[in-house]
Amino acid sequence: MEAIAQDTNRLYDRLAEAIQEKKDLRNPLIEVLRIAQEIFGYLPIEVQEFIAEKMDIPASKIYGVVTFYNFFSMIPRGKYTLNVCTGTACFVKGAPRLIQMLSDELGVNMGETTKDGRFTMSAVRCVGACSLAPVFVIGEDTFGRIDNKDKIKDILSRYE
Ligand code: FES
Known part of the structure; x- marks a missing residue:
């Protein structure tokens, strides 16, 4: 103590x-x-x-x-911030479904941090990768055309 x-x-x-x-x-x-x-x-x-x-x-x-300012947070942030793009192209190509899948996998809602402190999930506007919609970003890495839970599991497992 x-x-x-x-x-x-x-x-x-x-x-x-x-x-x-x-x-x-x-x-x-x-x-x-x-x-x-x-x-x-x-x-x-x-x-x-x-x-x-x-x-x-x-x-x-x-x-x-x-x-x-969105940049400031009053709750502990996870080791990684997982930003889901909610720009128009991503929205049309299935961002709501992607958010639901990520949310199920991580056990958190938008703006929350996982129990193990690994990820904070938040929403961002267009990240300039519309051709890959729907997109999410972890740190410098952009992941696109994510349409199933297995892909999500595989990606998340790379972040210790
Ligand atoms: S709208 Fe998502 S990358 Fe452009």
């Missing part, structure tokens, strides 16, 4: 350093939040309150920014 507390303290120390470093930028908050998310993996209320205190900004303002 003590070790975990020490690790957490170290993360807060890193964040405090980053705030110190960035606080003179013209608009430091977004940059500080980005770094905080990099350090903690997500932005829980405690982290937001820490930033509020250190930067002397109302916590409500920080909460407003965090919830405004």
Whole structure:
């Protein structure tokens, strides 16, 4: 238990350093939040309150920014983000069915993280691979024309 507390303290120390470093930028908050998310993996209320205190900004303002930008997350993210394209071409070619299959396989809905912490599933707009519709993306890898569960199982198993 003590070790975990020490690790957490170290993360807060890193964040405090980053705030110190960035606080003179013209608009430091977004940059500080980005770094905080990099350090903690997500932005829980405690982290937001820490930033509020250190930067002397109302916590409500920080909460407003965090919830405004999709990029920021208040729930722990998985090791990999699985982005399903919901652009027009993908939608027409079966994105809803693909989402259903992924959701069944992973046991999560859009925006949620799998129990084992491997994947967070989210939706994105056209990723520029319409000829492969329907498409999903994990990291730098794009997968297209996915029409059955066996293909999905095979792909997911490559991500440890
Ligand atoms: S609409 Fe999905 S890649 Fe373009």
